[in-house]
Amino acid sequence: MTVMEEAATLLEREHVHSVYERIAPHFNDSRYKAWPKVRQFLLEQEPGSIIADVGCGNGKYLHINGSVFKLGCDVCRPLVDAAWSQGHEVQLCDGLRLPYRDSCFDAVLSIAVIHHLSTKERRIRAIKEMARILCVGGRIMIYVWAMEQTRRKFEKQDIFVPWNPKPSSPTLGKECPPPRRRGTAQSVSECIYSGNTEKHRKVKSTSSMLEEEEMVCSPQQTQRLWFFSRSLDSVFDFGSLTISRSTSRELIGTFSPLGQVEGVKVGRRGRGVDFIKQVSSIFSGLSRNSSEEDVFASTTDLARGQREVGVSSIDNHNTSSEEKTSVCTSFVQDCGSVALPDLISSYQRDRTEVTEKSGVRDDGLPGDLQNRYKSSLNPRESKGEPAAGSCMRYYHVFREGELAELIESHVEELQIVYSCFDHANWCVVAEKVQVWKI
């Protein structure tokens, strides 16, 4: 495994797989409704078709269309178990290594899955794997988070999103799960969904930029802190030697032996692991005191701040100039000592961890930072739910046309049938075609 592959695997394990494992018990089925286009895609399949839902989660699409055979799979054990208890046929497996034979599925779903893969190469591999198991003429539907949201746009494409538990509802915990019923008929869950249609419609309108399971009732109740990062692709771009100036110093310091050998070999095995552990420790150490203040709003300031290597322009009314200097110094020192993605985030006025005179914490925040101090909100503490700060999910949000371009340029066995923007996602439907090698 190359260093990059190892780093990617570790990143995804820390900020996708283990997060889903922790938050799985808190997914409440009644919040979920199948998106119309996905439902339509499933209903259009011929009776007797075999369909794979790769990255099925807790199986929210597996109950649709009783006349086709659906097989769900996911890496997350608790979610897969939840899907099984609903009567669905599911497996635990890796989307990059599907345990299925070639060309045996009539259709494949990939709904909000591949945006969790941290490199372009892995995203392509996932699509190719799904194309492999599709029979010629079969279709795949892919949904990924869009960079361009309805009212705003993500500043960058590689982000870490904290998980916000839904404010507790009176019905939570009082519903007994229906007994497991296997079979091709629609399950009991469908009834639950239709009963909540009204509620979902209302909530949806205020949360166009949120993923379904993060619907919240009002902005005041949210704690949201979006962290932007550079993609692993850009950090590890040794091949074309276009390492950006802002990280070249650090990279050369830690990876210099690599620069002298061909390719990125496992010879420096430990590096990728340390690298990712540093990244992870940053996110797990974050405070939950964050405001709803949207980082999107301050895009121009952030962009400017980003280009100043190691120098943070701290917009802070409270701290003295000494404090400011010491914080800056610490940041610069950290910058120089380790290669890490640049981080841009917004902070609370009351974040004592950052403003302490002693400087930043050990697992502190190198890279370019611009601190903005806002009034704080008390974090909502729901019993038993994991801290939002410790559940940061990695996403690579897609630019318009990016998903289509990936398929067109790298997956010749798939031909795009249509693409569209739906519910803050880019959607592509493609058909498997016979490729003739001359």
Next chain:
Amino acid sequence: MCICILYLNVLSRISGSQATEVKVSEVEFNPNFVSRMIPKLEWSALVQAADGLGHLQDLPTELIADYEANEDFLRKVHRVLLEVEVLEGCLQCPESGREFPITRGVPNMLLNEEEA
């Protein structure tokens, strides 16, 4: 895990000794569905798996002609295909012999990093 899955998986071996817990549930019979699934299956492999799990019963060892109209036959297929489940057991790769456990009805096909 229902027997259907075997044909979709690259692994195709499961036997009675490997399935420690098999359950038969009642599943709504849909003749259209079953008759459309049949052409996608490898009949001999289905028979072998059913036999291995001790649930062959009166399933014909050869696929009969005109099965679409034969409700009796379709019901037998339906039972084996959808009603017999392996709750605990394992799937074995016929080439490497590597075993993949089935736990609480779910096969775990994840490879360790060394195997990747």
